[in-house]
Amino acid sequence: MAWFETWFDTPYYHILYKDRDFAEAENFITLLINYLNIPKNSKIIDLACGKGRHSVFLNKMGFEVLGLDLSQQSIEHNKEFENSTLKFKVHDMREEISADLSTEKADAVLNLFTSFGYFEDENDDRKVFQSISNILKDSGYFVLDFLNAKWVENSLIIEENTTKGEIDFKIKKKIEDQHIIKDINFNHKGRDYHFFEKVKLHTIGEINKYAEEFGFEQIQIFGDYHLNDFDLESSPRCINVFKKKSHT
Structure with a gap:
């Protein structure tokens, strides 16, 4: 999927x-x-x-x-x-x-x-x-x-951490092959999770x-x-x- x-x-x-x-x-x-x-x-x-x-x-x-x-x-x-x-x-x-x-x-x-x-x-x-x-x-x-693809390139924050409720999200961003990729890692109830977002910089x-x-x-x-x-x-x-x- x-x-x-x-x-x-x-x-x-x-x-x-x-x-x-x-x-x-x-x-x-x-x-x-x-x-x-x-x-x-x-x-x-x-x-x-x-x-x-x-x-x-x-x-x-x-x-x-x-x-x-x-x-x-x-x-x-x-x-x-x-x-x-x-x-x-x-x-x-x-x-x-x-x-x-x-x-x-x-x-x-x-x-x-x-x-x-x-x-x-x-x-x-x-x-x-x-x-x-x-x-x-x-x-x-x-x-x-x-x-705005150009603004994204100019203002990219490579790494940030944010806490929502009891979950600490560790987020890394990079630009690769004309895509902005956001890696999202966190642990919840003893289990590690990894998701990502990938958006083409049209x-x-x-x-x-x-x-x-x-x-x-x-x-x-x-x-x-x-x-x-x-x-x-x-x-x-x-x-x-x-x-x-x-x-x-």
């Missing part, structure tokens, strides 16, 4: 990242939705939704939301939040979003907080763009919130190549969660806003 198929489904993944700044995330989503000016009751797909917090927030903002994620445990957790306009389903983003997942096309697809770049084969990356293009309405928005040019191939035009790049302008050297994020070209 690929690293993301095992690591994301463990309780330890959620323990390590439990202190993420959700206030910042909700503020970012609010700014983003205001920028996109998507009408209330529009359909939004939260692709790679994780534990569903952002899907729930979007739903509370007045949107019909479908949260999709590969992790069965995350989707089972999210089911308690479902209502008539908020649904969660297990889905591999490389696969087509079929009729049993969504019976109508979406006004926007959001792929947030570095939920791309996991795949070794670039054809898998292309499948993601193909799937999103197929499920979006003409002139619909696709937001790909990715890390350049803006590579992302744009996929976008153009599948009928998207880039309309904006933001450099952080406050929607400041993108700067290649100093921006921590590369938040790509694409619009699907109309066929009419």
